[in-house]
Amino acid sequence: MCAAIAAFATVAVSVAGAQPASAEDSASDGSVQAQINDILARTTGGTQINENQIAWDDGTVVVTVTAGDEAAGGSSSGAVSAQAPDCDYQWTCLYEHVDFNNYKRGLTAAFYACDFFYLADYGLQDMASSWHNNQSGGAVSTVYDWTGDGWVVLWRSPPGSDAWVGSSVNDRADGIWAC
Numbered sequence: 001m002c003a004a005i006a007a008f009a010t011v012a013v014s015v016a017g018a019q020p021a022s023a024e025d026s027a028s029d030g031s032v033q034a035q036i037n038d039i040l041a042r043t044t045g046g047t048q049i050n051e052n053q054i055a056w057d058d059g060t061v062v063v064t065v066t067a068g069d070e071a072a073g074g075s076s077s078g079a080v081s082a083q084a085p086d087c088d089y090q091w092t093c094l095y096e097h098v099d100f101n102n103y104k105r106g107l108t109a110a111f112y113a114c115d116f117f118y119l120a121d122y123g124l125q126d127m128a129s130s131w132h133n134n135q136s137g138g139a140v141s142t143v144y145d146w147t148g149d150g151w152v153v154l155w156r157s158p159p160g161s162d163a164w165v166g167s168s169v170n171d172r173a174d175g176i177w178a179c
């Protein structure tokens with residue numbers, strides 16, 4: 001528990017320090033808070049910890065809400081800006097969109113504890129499109145779909161990342177064994 005709380009604190013600080021401009025944009029853009037309110041209304045036990053993040057379970061699950069960055073997707077050069085995988089060390093992450101949430105918009109769910117998580121509990125059911133497993137020790141995350149009467153493995157995430165899970169499993173994930 002102590003380790004989990006320490007990691008939680010580290011995440012909050014690193015995010016606040018790494019993306020001050022994004023946080024400011026979020027503060028002036030009501031859509032981020034609207035999405036946070038929506039997730040909080042659909043889930044239980046979460047606490048908003050800053051302008052664009054919600055934490056659960058003593059900070060071992062963190063969802064980040066980003067509403068988009070026109071500069072990232074609408075540059076005059078026309079270049080598409082893929083985001084780099086950015087899951088913190090020892091965490092495993094699922095992203096709502098391809099390229100680790102291209103254009104800096106969408107939800108990111110980060111998991112620290114070695115446990116099974118129902119994605120509906122964190123507002124990310126049937127949404128995952130890319131992932132980054134930055135855990136240590138070779139821990140593999142396994143992502144599942146609930147079929148109505150059982151769990152089916154959609155994919156396994158070894159240490160590393162995948163910018164696109166593929167059309168056959170996209171937007172189907174309902175659960176994750178983090179390690």
Ligand SMILES: [Ca+2]
Binds near residue numbers: 126145172174
């Ligand atoms: Ca599903």
